[in-house]
Amino acid sequence: MTALIAAERVPAAGSAGQPPSVVVSGAIRRYPGGRSVGPIDIDVRAGEVLALMGSNGAGKSTLLRLLATADRTDGGRVSWWGDPSPRRARRQMGYAADEPIEETTLSPRQATYFWCRQWVADAVLARRLTSETLDSLGLGDRADEPVGTLSYGLRRRLALAQALAHRPALALFDEPSAGLDPDGAAVVTSALRARAAAGLTTVVASNDPEFVAGVADRVAMLHQGRCLRVAPLPELLAEVPRRRIVELRVGETAPGGRGGPATPGTGWTPARGASDDRRPGWAQGALTLAVTERLASLSGVVVLSADDGRVVAELEEDAALAPLVAAADSVGSGVRSLEVRRPDLRECFHALVGRDAGGSEADAPATLPARGRR
Amino acid sequence: MNATLPMRRRVARGALPGANPRRAVLARLMPRGTLGRELLVVAARRRALALKVGIPLILALPLIIGGAPTFWAGMLLTVLVAMMGAVGTAVNLARARQSGLLVRLALVPRPGWRVVGGVVEAGAIVDLLQLLPVIVVVAVAGGAGPDQWVGLLLAVMAGLLTGSLLGCLVACLAGGVGEVLLDVCVLLAPLLFLGGLFTGVPRLGWGWTVATVDPFGQLGSAFIGALGGSPAFSPATVLLVSAVAIVVVLAAIGLLSRPLLERR
Structure with a gap:
């Protein structure tokens, strides 16, 4: 009998009255040592791309594994298409973990075909689906070369191809954009959006705001094992105060001067013509701190993060930039570059968890001034 | 140029x-299933395959050419088969768990015994292929009859699968690849001892019963017989016990497959 692939077994694209693909009710996962994730309540709607965002250890991968039936809950309940049976759910599911794993001696075509055949009984159909998936993810040209000769980014794409080839009704990906170049990320985004257009559901765990903004219909913000908020992207962004984010790069040696500017409070002056790269780490840190303190003293400016010559600040939408730049320059830093952007998912996440709650995973330095000094 | x-x-x-x-x-x-996939992976690693075939021969040839006592030669070859089956499977499965392959295999909509069975079968087939030259050399040098040939082949298969079962058990219990060798030895040594490999099969009592149902006891006896020595068990007993052992071991591997796949 010709195999019925997963995509053909599920109802058509996510119409309004359609039941959710997955319902998570009070799910808890406990780990040895007392750490736990949950309780989490979340619905994954049919035909949507749901992104799970949150800092490291927030529970994204754990939740994804629970959804993928790779882990069991220690409390609460997960049901797939109204059915709590993981065994039946697996018939319509595809999962790719955060690390690409494949035998280096197999070719992408062989590896993808193998996984496709676990769901698709018809060999001819499996071959066709394999080729189509590899082509759609830009692997068609290298489909018959050993996996060992592929770059990390291409192996990541291969991992996605293996999870997608059988057209699962529910696909789950952990950090799908990690290790991908911009072209690769665009290819993956396009593949996931094509799934959504076909009414297939996708859940991604990602910390890449640009990727999430390009692919997700809704975003779930996780923090310390709890789901803080689930909403469509525009709705989340609308909740962030209308402010501007300014990113300053400081620390360049003044051109043409007799040596560089002295680092405040350090007594260190770079030699004439010395590049910024020669500034010792401690001096660069001191300079960053000085700029941070200066900016924080300005009215209407909140320094969000400061790290190794990079200072990110938030200011009122109609505030002038010139005083900010002048203040940074006044401590002799030399503003190397200036980038202004609108608040994105990062700021949205920070607004939700509160910067002092330890929510920032990369940006928050120990010297960060208290939020609200305006 | x-x-x-x-x-x-x-x-x-x-x-x-x-x-x-x-x-x-x-x-x-x-590759359609895990068996095909594993065989394809092995076939692509030509050098590893050559080494796998060469090492048992390097060990067996001096024993046969040097005219080693059949009891000791049989014991050594049995230990070799047991170690190959157990360590090969345990390391393979422990690596698969570490790399995340077992998690992915656990999520396919197929019975666990088919998934793990494919890995174990492939390992046993490759092990049998690599032992085939040794079996041929042993049987030819010892002037083995047809019943001894068949008995030896079946006993080797039963020994490899029993080793694989222990390998599955170790893979279920061990924390990582590093632990596997130690755990395999801990499980294997008593079975080899009870099979009468080191002391000879007892004539009577529970020792004889245990050695009779122990596939390694039958394997040792088959090797001794094929080498021209005095085996503890007749070729018919070897055939019967080995065939039963293969069925029982495969069923046990099937039972172990779900815990093996589900363990995180």
């Missing part, structure tokens, strides 16, 4: 599979 050099280098590294006939043949084979 110079223009051809880069091309030759690339072919040697396997970057152009179409230009390498052997790789091109392998690239056309599409």
Whole structure:
């Protein structure tokens, strides 16, 4: 009998009255040592791309594994298409973990075909689906070369191809954009959006705001094992105060001067013509701190993060930039570059968890001034 | 002349599979299940395969050519078979768990026994292939009769599968690849001892009963018989017990497969 692939077994694209693909009710996962994730309540709607965002250890991968039936809950309940049976759910599911794993001696075509055949009984159909998936993810040209000769980014794409080839009704990906170049990320985004257009559901765990903004219909913000908020992207962004984010790069040696500017409070002056790269780490840190303190003293400016010559600040939408730049320059830093952007998912996440709650995973330095000094 | 050099280098590294006939043949084979996949992976590793076939021969040839006492030769060859089956499977499964492959295999909509069975079967088939030259040399040198040939083949298969079962058990319990060898030895040594490999099979009592149902006891006896010595068990007993052992062991591996796949 010709195999019925997963995509053909599920109802058509996510119409309004359609039941959710997955319902998570009070799910808890406990780990040895007392750490736990949950309780989490979340619905994954049919035909949507749901992104799970949150800092490291927030529970994204754990939740994804629970959804993928790779882990069991220690409390609460997960049901797939109204059915709590993981065994039946697996018939319509595809999962790719955060690390690409494949035998280096197999070719992408062989590896993808193998996984496709676990769901698709018809060999001819499996071959066709394999080729189509590899082509759609830009692997068609290298489909018959050993996996060992592929770059990390291409192996990541291969991992996605293996999870997608059988057209699962529910696909789950952990950090799908990690290790991908911009072209690769665009290819993956396009593949996931094509799934959504076909009414297939996708859940991604990602910390890449640009990727999430390009692919997700809704975003779930996780923090310390709890789901803080689930909403469509525009709705989340609308909740962030209308402010501007300014990113300053400081620390360049003044051109043409007799040596560089002295680092405040350090007594260190770079030699004439010395590049910024020669500034010792401690001096660069001191300079960053000085700029941070200066900016924080300005009215209407909140320094969000400061790290190794990079200072990110938030200011009122109609505030002038010139005083900010002048203040940074006044401590002799030399503003190397200036980038202004609108608040994105990062700021949205920070607004939700509160910067002092330890929510920032990369940006928050120990010297960060208290939020609200305006 | 110079223009051809880069091309030759690339072919040697396997970057152009179409230009390498052997790789091109392998690239056309599409694995349907875990058995096919594992066999394809083994076939692609030519050097490892050659080593796997060579090492048992290197160990067996001096024993046979040097006329080692059949009891000791049989014991050594049995230990070799048991270790190959147990360590091979345990390491394979422990690596698969560490790499995340077992998690992915656990999520396919197929019975666990088929998934794990494929891995174990492939290991046993490859092990049997690598032991085949040794079996031939032993049987030819010892002037074994047809019943002893068949008995030896079946006993080797039963020994490999029993080793694989222990390997599965170890993979369920062990924390990582590093622990596997120690755990395998802990489980294997008593079974080899009870099979009468080190002390000879007891004539009577529970010791005889245990040695009779122990596949390694039958394997040791089959090797001794094939080498021209005095076996503890007749070829018919070896055949019967080994066949039953294969069925029982496969069923046990099937039972172990779900815990093996589900363990995190």
